[in-house]
Amino acid sequence: MTAGTQDELKTKLRKKFSAHEVGEMCCLGRCHENAAFHVNGTNYSGTDIDSIDSICKKEYSTAEKYNVGNMGSPILTNTHAPFDDYYKIFVKVLQTDPLQCLAELKDSGLRGRGGAGFSLAFKLESCRNVEDDMKFIVCNADEGDPGAYSDRYVMEQRPHALLMGMMIAGYITGASVGVVYIRGEYPESVKIISDAIAKLHAHNFLGKNILGSNFNFDFKVIKAQGAYICGEETALLSSLEGQRPEVRVRPPYPTQKGLFNKPTVVNNVETLANLPFIMRNGGKAYSSIGTPKSTGTKLISLDGHFNKPGIYEADMGTPLRVIIDKLGGGFKHPVKAMHIGGPLGGLVPVSKIDDLTLDFDSFAKEGFLLGHASVVCIPEDYPLIDYLEHLFRFTAHESCGKCFPCRLGSTRGYEMIDKARTSDYKMDRELMDDLLETLETGSLCALGGGLPLPVKNALKYFDAELAPYFKK
Amino acid sequence: MGKTAFINDQLFEIKDGETILSFVRRHIGKDIVPTLCDAPNLDPFGACRVCSVDVALVKDGPAKAQASCHTPVMAGSFIYTDSERIKRLRKNIIELVLTDHPLDCLTCEVNNNCELQTVAANVGIRDVRYPDGKNHLDKKKDLSHPYMTSDFSKCINCGRCVRACDEVQGEMVLSMAGRGFDSYIVKSYNDTFSESDCVSCGACAQACPTSAISDVFESKSVVADKK
CATH class of the missing domain: 3.40.50.11540 (NADH-ubiquinone oxidoreductase 51kDa subunit)
Known part of the structure; x- marks a missing residue:
């Protein structure tokens, strides 16, 4: 189920199913309309939940549509x-x-x-x-x-x-x-x-x-x-x-x-x-398409915070602004940052949009990552500390458990942020920097090694919003 | 001289196919680079990362931290075993390990003969800064077997026992289960030592860098315990 729509969806599912019949699954790839769920081998999303009776009778197929x-x-x-x-x-x-x-x-x-x-x-x-x-x-x-x-x-x-x-x-x-x-x-x-x-x-x-x-x-x-x-x-x-x-x-x-x-x-x-x-x-x-170092085109996944969510293809080197405005039709509501390139990609504040073009080098030069070119928007009113907690929790959950930095560091990072978020505990900035450096330079693969990028972006661009959670 | 590379700006000859760790140990000494998951009779595993060293392509050039146990030496490269960044990395990894370790060294069976203790002392840990969190400190000892014991509250998940059981003995009784922080060592189908298919060879106890797995008659204690 897509994170933001989970609670409502679960309430509706619970009317039809008992508690032990409703579980959790990872991303179903329905980021464009959210409210995604899976029943007996088939995926549904958007307004499909309103047809749950027909779904159970196998008389319904998903109305999913994306641009x-x-x-x-x-x-x-x-x-x-x-x-x-x-x-x-x-x-x-x-x-x-x-x-x-x-x-x-x-x-x-x-x-x-x-x-x-x-x-x-x-x-x-x-x-x-x-x-x-x-x-x-x-x-x-x-x-x-x-x-x-x-x-x-x-x-x-x-x-x-x-x-x-x-x-x-x-x-x-x-x-x-x-x-x-x-x-x-x-x-x-x-x-x-x-x-x-x-x-x-x-x-x-x-x-x-x-x-x-x-x-x-x-x-x-x-x-x-x-x-x-x-x-x-x-x-x-x-x-x-x-x-x-x-x-x-x-x-x-x-x-x-x-x-x-x-x-x-x-x-x-x-x-x-x-x-x-x-x-x-x-x-x-x-x-001949794209830029000399990033040739060809790239598919971009735009999520439900855009006016026209969907899958778009643009030449490498296309300005990010053009993709957001021309293809995505702009943001549906105020957005403060976009997480581009998956959970281990960079967190791009909207103030940096005009500095970026869709290619590996432009993103790397500005301290971000093109990755898979998936775009997840963070609404203006969504607390970044919650987002960071989510990133650490995700990594801790998905860590294979082999290398020490990722196995231990992702969990300790999650605990620290969660404690700062839910109590008067204040994080030590030096410890956070040490943890991020340990993950980045020490991890065996890109999961632990990649997590610090969005966290560092957040600490850099949203310093004022995050400051209250750290020791002065 | 054949192919060469630098260790702390000194030139040394490389043996074909050797890792940075064996290259450094051969030339400047066994104790220069600490290790935890590495063991001489096991394949490189790359889990603990405390053997990381800085590797640059030019003298004092931009360096990349690489785990020396599984990275082959590149001819002409500049290896720095103790840069500030590397010292910090090792210390910070050990600090993380100690967030999930009993810290009862004085009463521990392997006091003074424990690889974790030695490495922690060498990297100079003085403090564990993380707030209390999840841990495995309440794991029960397994005293079911006449020869083998385990106390997984002492386990650092280096996987040496699992690999010894597989690579040295070909028994594959031990394996890693679970994921992430909740990964843990299992004997057969999560049995006790006595219920498992353990053949009592002792390879796991010998491989264990702490007292997480021990051998009743071949204790790693400095003064043999009375049994």
């Missing part, structure tokens, strides 16, 4: 060719030298859309260069960042862009198995992707010696079980192996020793879904 729009040179949100025409790209790829495909990818400058912004061509090449008879392409569709639902959009509206992207990645690296690791909170995505894979089988695009080539490829869909940490690539691989999703040390990198110790490429949905465009139009056509 989809774009500006510039859209790649993912524009209309795609019908199935047979679309897969001509793949037929052409099979007749091309994989090294030529890799060269196009290098020209494209495509960087990973999951948060780290790592070069896709570099990853694929590194996996290709490891000799092994078994390799994997893993799609990280464990879209757990609150506020992000762009991967859900791609899976449900553009499933073949993703699947073909994975097949192309398999062709380039010599991998024969594609694993789509989809979060269990997205039952619709699981179904649509599974159906799309069945269609590929029916058209003989999968299996051994596809279309007479020597390329073998098939898919496996995995329904993830709801831990945010499984979006971290090494924890995801452990989870796929049926192990405790603990973050692994690197090196070895997944491209050397990944799933079942075999060379593995792990990439985000949106990244892989860009491959068909690059193969059809060439790497240069892709890199």
